[in-house]
Amino acid sequence: xxxxxxxxxxxxxxxxxxxxxxxxxxxxxxxxxxxxxxxxxxxxxxxxxxxxxxxxxxxxxxxxxxxxxxxxxxxxxxxxxxxxxxxxxxxxxxxxxxxxxxxxxxxxxxxxxxxxxxxxxx
Numbered sequence: 001x002x003x004x005x006x007x008x009x010x011x012x013x014x015x016x017x018x019x020x021x022x023x024x025x026x027x028x029x030x031x032x033x034x035x036x037x038x039x040x041x042x043x044x045x046x047x048x049x050x051x052x053x054x055x056x057x058x059x060x061x062x063x064x065x066x067x068x069x070x071x072x073x074x075x076x077x078x079x080x081x082x083x084x085x086x087x088x089x090x091x092x093x094x095x096x097x098x099x100x101x102x103x104x105x106x107x108x109x110x111x112x113x114x115x116x117x118x119x120x121x122x
Contacts, residue, residue, distance in 0.1 A: 002028040002112050004096045009117030012086055016121070020081040022096030022114060030054055033102035034079040035070060037110075038092035038119075045108030048094070051079060052102065059102045086121045094119050 008020040022034065035050030049070040050059045058070050069082040079096065094117050097110035104110045 002026045002098055004098060004112060004114035006094065006096045006114045006117040009094060009119045011120040011122065014087055014121055016086050017082070017084045018086065018119060019083070020094055020096075020117060020119075022079045022081075024077045024079075024098060028098055028112075029100065032098050032100055033059075033105055034072065034096065034098050035059070035102060035105040036079075036081050036094055036096055037105060037108035038090075038094045039108070039116075040089075040092040043092075046092075047106030047108055049081060050102035050105040057102075059106060061106060083119070086119075088121050090119060091121050092119060093117065 003026045006022045031054045033050045036048040037045050039045045047061050051070045051072050067085045071080045096114040097105045098112040099110040
C-alpha cells in the first residue's frame with residue numbers, strides 16, 4: 001500500500017511560480033508512473049503531468065505544457081512539479097497520484113492519490 005504526501009502549495013500572484021513535491025512511501029512498483037492532476041471548485045478533475053519512475057519519460061496536459069515541468073528523484077521517491085507563469089485559472093487543489101499508467105494519472109482516474117495541496121493564484 002503506497003502513501004503519497006504532497007507539499008509546496010500556497011498562494012501566489014499571477015505570473016509567479018511554485019514548486020510542489022510529492023513523496024511516496026510504502027510498497028509500489030518501480031516501473032510506476034507518478035504525477036499530478038488538479039481539481040478546481042465546481043470543475044472536473046484535470047490531468048496535469050506524469051513521469052515514468054523507471055525511464056523518466058514525461059507526459060503533460062497539452063494546455064499546460066511549457067509552463068509546468070515535472071521531475072523526479074528516485075533516491076528520495078519524490079516527484080516535483082515546477083509551475084511557472086501561474087494564472088488565476090490554475091487555482092485548484094493539486095493531487096499527487098501513482099499508477100502503473102501515466103494515462104490514468106492524466107485523466108485523474110488513479111486509485112492511489114494523496115490528500116492534495118491547495119494552490120491559489122490571485
